[in-house]
Amino acid sequence: MEALEAINRRRSIRRYLERPVEFEKITTIIDAGRKAPSAGNLQDWCFIIVSEKSFIQQVAGFSVEQYWIQTAPLLIVVCAMPEKHEMYYGLRGKRLYNIQDCAAAIENILIAATDLGLGSCWIGSFEEDKLRALLSIPPDVRPQAVISLGYPDETPNDRSLVPVENITFFNRYGMKIERLHIVLRDYSVEWQRQGNKLSQRLNNAARKIKEQYNKISERLKKKK
């Protein structure tokens, strides 16, 4: 499968078959995660594979009642070491880069899983302290996301996507494709627009004058 095909096919899967995920697939997926870009190549992440059924059940219990998680044969918990980033890049590293690094790794994992015929879901709603305690995660390591993995037992409905022209600008914020002529420096279109606006304003002014004139004439007629 090509990368774009996997990107286009990836969806969040929230129901899984009772079928184990092959070990080679798990290692391929982790390998894809660790090959994500990271600021300064710090690779400040680690991945905890959770296959213990009772652990998965507990995670479902403290993930705002997302009991569907129990159907997943496997979870991958993606963790960051924010302090490592702070050492190199200060607050920006701690607050931004380490989150971006992990997000890149997570996306690689989701795409790799799709490529291997697996379903997955990025889970952000969970009680961090409980997850820490369950998996013995030390205080300087932050679990950022739980990813469920398994063979899909559902086909999600089509999702709605924001139109590309609403979120894509050219060269300047707010420059939408509707005004592409400005990007292409075809100012004649803009002149014509401004000309149309001006003639519209003149027409409106002429109409108002005519209305006023008619009103005054009516009044004068009545006086006579």
Ligand SMILES: Cc1cc2nc3c(=O)[nH]c(=O)nc-3n(C[C@H](O)[C@H](O)[C@H](O)COP(=O)(O)O)c2cc1C
């Ligand atoms: C940061 C983040 C947190 C998310 N947390 C959850 C979650 O807790 N539970 C869940 O079911 N889906 C979660 N999702 C998945 C989104 O709901 C899903 O990606 C979105 O609805 C779009 O659907 P799609 O993934 O099928 O394209 C999360 C996604 C992201 C990026």
